[in-house]
Amino acid sequence: MQNEPEVTLQLAKDHGLTEDEYRRILDLIGRTPNFTELGIFSVMWSEHCSYKSSRPFLKNLPTEGPNVLQGPGENAGVIDIGDGFAVVFKIESHNHPSFIEPHQGAATGVGGIMRDIFTMGARPIALLDSLRFGEMEDPRTRFLLNGVVDGISSYGNCTGVPTVGGEVYFDSCYNGNILVNAFCLGLAKSDGIFLAKAGGVGNRILYVGSKTGRDGIHGASLLASSEFDETTEKKRPTVQVGDPFTEKLLIEACLEIMEFNWVVGVQDMGAAGLTSSSFEMAHRSEAGVRMDLSKIPLREESMTPYEILLSESQERMLFVIEPGHEEEAIAILEKWGLDAAIIGEVIDEPGVRIQFDGNEVVNLPTFPVVDGALDLKRETERPKYLDKIDQLNLTELPEPSHGDKAFLKLLACPNIASKEWIYEQYDHMVRLNTLVFPGSDAAVLRIKGTKKAVAISADCNSRFCYLDPYEGAAIAVAEGCRNVTCSGAKPIGLTNCLNFGNPEKPEIMWQFKQAVQGIGDACLYFDIPVVSGNVSLYNETKGEAIFPTPIVAVVGLIEDQTKIMTQGFKKSGHCIGLIGCTMEELGGSEYLKVLFDKTEGKPPVLDRKNEKQVQEFCLKLIHKGLIQSAHDCSEGGLAIAVAESCFAAPKETLGAKLELKSNIRGDTLLFGESQSRIVISFQEELMQQIKNLALTHNVDFSLIGVTGGSQFTVTINGQEYIKQEIESIKNIWKTSLGRYAG
Numbered sequence: 001m002q003n004e005p006e007v008t009l010q011l012a013k014d015h016g017l018t019e020d021e022y023r024r025i026l027d028l029i030g031r032t033p034n035f036t037e038l039g040i041f042s043v044m045w046s047e048h049c050s051y052k053s054s055r056p057f058l059k060n061l062p063t064e065g066p067n068v069l070q071g072p073g074e075n076a077g078v079i080d081i082g083d084g085f086a087v088v089f090k091i092e093s094h095n096h097p098s099f100i101e102p103h104q105g106a107a108t109g110v111g112g113i114m115r116d117i118f119t120m121g122a123r124p125i126a127l128l129d130s131l132r133f134g135e136m137e138d139p140r141t142r143f144l145l146n147g148v149v150d151g152i153s154s155y156g157n158c159t160g161v162p163t164v165g166g167e168v169y170f171d172s173c174y175n176g177n178i179l180v181n182a183f184c185l186g187l188a189k190s191d192g193i194f195l196a197k198a199g200g201v202g203n204r205i206l207y208v209g210s211k212t213g214r215d216g217i218h219g220a221s222l223l224a225s226s227e228f229d230e231t232t233e234k235k236r237p238t239v240q241v242g243d244p245f246t247e248k249l250l251i252e253a254c255l256e257i258m259e260f261n262w263v264v265g266v267q268d269m270g271a272a273g274l275t276s277s278s279f280e281m282a283h284r285s286e287a288g289v290r291m292d293l294s295k296i297p298l299r300e301e302s303m304t305p306y307e308i309l310l311s312e313s314q315e316r317m318l319f320v321i322e323p324g325h326e327e328e329a330i331a332i333l334e335k336w337g338l339d340a341a342i343i344g345e346v347i348d349e350p351g352v353r354i355q356f357d358g359n360e361v362v363n364l365p366t367f368p369v370v371d372g373a374l375d376l377k378r379e380t381e382r383p384k385y386l387d388k389i390d391q392l393n394l395t396e397l398p399e400p401s402h403g404d405k406a407f408l409k410l411l412a413c414p415n416i417a418s419k420e421w422i423y424e425q426y427d428h429m430v431r432l433n434t435l436v437f438p439g440s441d442a443a444v445l446r447i448k449g450t451k452k453a454v455a456i457s458a459d460c461n462s463r464f465c466y467l468d469p470y471e472g473a474a475i476a477v478a479e480g481c482r483n484v485t486c487s488g489a490k491p492i493g494l495t496n497c498l499n500f501g502n503p504e505k506p507e508i509m510w511q512f513k514q515a516v517q518g519i520g521d522a523c524l525y526f527d528i529p530v531v532s533g534n535v536s537l538y539n540e541t542k543g544e545a546i547f548p549t550p551i552v553a554v555v556g557l558i559e560d561q562t563k564i565m566t567q568g569f570k571k572s573g574h575c576i577g578l579i580g581c582t583m584e585e586l587g588g589s590e591y592l593k594v595l596f597d598k599t600e601g602k603p604p605v606l607d608r609k610n611e612k613q614v615q616e617f618c619l620k621l622i623h624k625g626l627i628q629s630a631h632d633c634s635e636g637g638l639a640i641a642v643a644e645s646c647f648a649a650p651k652e653t654l655g656a657k658l659e660l661k662s663n664i665r666g667d668t669l670l671f672g673e674s675q676s677r678i679v680i681s682f683q684e685e686l687m688q689q690i691k692n693l694a695l696t697h698n699v700d701f702s703l704i705g706v707t708g709g710s711q712f713t714v715t716i717n718g719q720e721y722i723k724q725e726i727e728s729i730k731n732i733w734k735t736s737l738g739r740y741a742g
């Protein structure tokens with residue numbers, strides 16, 4: 001091509017490739033790539049697309065199970081739920097774009113994860129978002145929070161897919177690098193799953209969706225695969241621009257065209273755009289493709305092959321269809337107002353050959369591009385900071401004689417306060433499948449035409465992961481399973497989004513290795529397959545990395561919708577019980593951070609056997625109809641969990657009176673974050689039956705109080721520790737985040 005720069009080592013480095021990688025490219029293809037081909041290698045070998053630092057560790061995750069129809073390697077994971085249905089789900093990151101341009105970054109993150117789902121032949125029925133922001137005192141945090149929430153809201157609401165839950169946390173480690181992880185779950189017929197393959201010589205390559213523009217070029221390679229520095233703001237043009245109304249049309253058109261048996265394969269154009277979709281589909285089929293870029297619908301003039309192939313314009317798909325059905329396919333797509341064009345065909349040579357204006361501009365074998373990047377054996381080293389904060393001496397912390405001050409501070413802090421200000425901006429009722437709304441332990445959605453429902457929850461305490469990546473990641477798995485269990489669901493599958501700093505630093509790779517091992521070991525113990533996921537590295541700004549944040553999203557199955565459980569107390573006079581045991585531990589707790597500004601100590605102990613028994617016991621109580629509510633005890637500890645159950649009462653806010661006996665410190669008893677605990681409520685006459693079941697399941701169970709009244713009171717060993725008016729503390733909890741957000 002005329003006017004293309006000469007490909008040199010320096011140009012390769014400017015594209016994010018190392019000298020070793022450039023030399024490897026020369027060896028693999030036996031020549032110097034042209035400028036367009038260099039661009040292809042730069043995106044496909046980027047950290048974001050190749051997983052070259054993380055792949056060796058991810059291979060150890062448990063990915064199989066009797067109901068797994070599709071594990072990692074495709075656009076999303078698939079699990080059979082019976083009655084001819086399957087759930088399709090995945091979580092992915094859009095962190096760097098959301099920091100640079102929060103609205104579009106978050107919006108296109110939602111759009112991208114939805115395309116991963118309906119690409120598989122599933123209709124998206126639910127969205128979750130897992131978010132991390134910096135300190136609320138920073139005006140930029142408020143700007144980013146408002147922009148991200150607006151982006152998620154506008155895209156999900158306009159496409160008619162409900163955002164039914166999620167999580168959000170604030171910490172100074174995210175000041176320079178926020179996290180926006182989007183989860184989507186879809187519903188498909190178990191025998192109607194589509195894969196991203198391009199098999200069958202002579203089959204046609206069909207371009208579908210929006211026209212291609214210059215937005216998003218090098219989003220995967222130079223934006224998402226490097227840490228932030230003083231040039232970050234200049235990368236704004238690499239953020240994609242989304243159109244949710246086109247996405248809605250694309251969903252309906254794709255699901256309609258997938259009803260025909262002449263559709264062979266489907267892939268969305270996400271990171272690396274047309275490059276990744278074409279090369280990956282060809283490689284999976286051990287075939288090749290020939291394409292003509294001159295036939296691609298463009299929205300900007302004078303676009304070069306380099307720009308067309310690397311563009312990450314949104315709302316675009318690539319179909320492979322059998323010959324003879326081209327006009328039929330295009331007619332359906334044009335009916336929905338979408339651009340469509342036959343741009344190539346499948347060939348028997350295992351490579352990708354691309355023409356533009358009559359000239360061949362790319363001729364590359366698929367293996368070097370898709371799988372040629374070496375698995376990097378990064379060095380690992382335990383971070384030295386752990387030596388300074390590994391121990392927490394409780395005797396050095398002043399023990400308050402009363403807990404009112406700490407209780408009120410915790411209720412008001414952004415990590416515990418109600419997230420209603422966020423989720424009230426989301427349409428969580430569209431399509432009328434949502435049975436349990438945002439704000440509960442897990443969202444629950446009906447499977448129409450059956451008695452079944454699915455529960456979904458996203459979780460991660462990054463403070464625990466900072467203090468101990470292995471245990472912190474295992475706790476994330478346990479809490480995700482516990483949350484769906486509290487809704488009455490049996491956990492059936494998991495997806496994760498692994499957010500870490502610069503992998504070139506041995507300390508970061510140690511964190512990553514430990515976290516992946518923690519997830520894998522916990523999933524093996526709880527028998528939960530990991531069916532999909534995403535890795536986001538280089539979440540670091542000017543050398544300051546985020547806390548390790550391995551987000552875990554768990555999907556659970558409820559066989560009978562009448563057995564759904566919620567966290568709110570139902571009636572005055574019901575007994576309040578605690579499943580599990582409270583230990584004297586404050587390491588990594590919200591109480592320690594809010595009251596003493598400390599992030600240190602060891603995370604709470606996770607006894608996997610006990611955790612499994614607690615979850616099985618809770619499910620048994622729900623299925624037998626013995627309890628009225630169930631709520632996971634996590635951030636903020638027992639006092640916060642009980643208060644949240646008071647606030648969530650369905651008809652009117654209920655007070656609670658707790659009477660506790662203990663030989664441990666009062667603050668650890670009420671605000672410690674011991675694992676494997678669930679707060680339940682039940683009718684008094686069922687007490688003995690519940691106690692007997694607890695014995696058979698070998699779990700700790702204790703009566704801790706009673707619902708009712710207008711106050712929230714706690715006594716410990718007969719001494720008053722907390723006394724507050726329930727409406728007053730509910731107001732603090734409910735309105736604090738909105739006030740912080742400005």
